[in-house]
Amino acid sequence: MQPDLELIQKVQYQSFRVWSHGYPHQVARWHYHPEYELHYLRETRGKMFVGDYIGDCGPGNLVFTGPNIPHNWVSELAPGVSVAERDLVLQFGAEFVQDCMALFPEFGQVQNLLSEARLGVQFGKEAEARAHETMSAMLSASDTRRVILFLDLLDYLSHAPRVRLASPSYDPSIDQRRNAVINQVLAYILENYTADLREADVAELARMAGAAFSRFFRKNTGLTFVQYINHLRLNRACELLMNSELSVTDICYRVGFNNVSHFNHQFLQKKQMSPSKFRACHLTQGSCGSSQSAAQ
Template identity: 50%
Template structure:
């Protein structure tokens, strides 16, 4: 089965992402992305898949995947059950890490670690449990503390000699063979045209499907409807613009592709629990408190 492309959105005021997610989750599927990823399991047991490798996982499972290497973790759960905060995830791009390595000579030992990540690297569960507090803090940290925590995690991975290559030497890590799949063409098209007038009928036509067939197909691959997925991307971009620019709320609304201010405010409130203006003011208050501290 062809893996799905995950679009990792990094804010303008950050160099990399870090987050915690529950299971099941929309990104907990057979997928790939251009970013490296440090992945730690905090709860449950099950099977994990990296390239052509299949293994068992338990709490502490710690894996580093390289760019475009497909991966997934499937917990042993009964129908209707879930796991809170199962995954701690730290994705970062090759350009970002290359800038770090080029600027700081002391980080040269990370190169061998990153080279091995092309096939996926598994580390002892004990190390996964040891770095869990740093990964949890990283998900909520801000400013320079984020960089300190990230480098702390990577330093511990680089220093660990007990690491196992996962995907076989003949496994073909070639994103282009995945990008030709219909769902990945659809996701790329949505991202590229997010600010325009995207209609499900047009995207269904691009995929060569009728609307009803496309609706089922899209829900199966993404876990949400076309409108939910599109609005989620637009609201992520809106949050970034509210935090990082001086654009008015109305300007942000139309910039990200909403064509109705009332609908934008309603969608934002449902997603973030507050209107856009309140979100911006609280973010600025947080910035002011950090500056004083």
């Protein structure tokens, strides 16, 4: 079965993403992404799949995967049963790590860990406890504290015992051409989604006819082109509503919408409340939740 591409959009002005989710969940499937991922399983037992590896997993399971290696955790639950917070996840891009290495030569000591992550690695009990404590703290830590916790955890894991999961012959880049094209397209969209972005122009960038590009984009993202653009714009709108004093109208145009009524309608569909109510709930710490969930 072909893995799906997961689209990871970190919050602006943050170098990495830390979040938690339940099960079943839209990302709990056979998938891949160009980011590194540290995955901690809080609850349930079942099977984990990393590349060509299949094994048992249970509470405390801690796995680190590299760019584009498919992975999934499948819990053994009775039909209709769900878990509110099964997974703790830390995700960061290769470019971020490269920038860190360029600025701080000492950061190079984690290179072995990053190289091994290409095939997925699993850690032991001591690392599981350390990762759970640190990642849980990162969920609510201030920006500077988050960075300190991240560096401390990465340093610890670079020295922790671990075992490789996928076989040495496994090639996570088997679909390299497809991955390269969709990653180029998504990078271009991420840079330009606040502008007047037309699907035909992006299709031309990918050197595809319009209909073929539409099928290609939906197959790789699970969304139409317009749905994906709106997803990015609304996530950015949530950030601005929470972290700026701009008016709703200003935010509407700043994130790329050209009609306030349409913006309000799309926001209501996504958040089940108006932009003004979303801002008010955030200011009073009401039912909107935290910024960790607001941008998902």
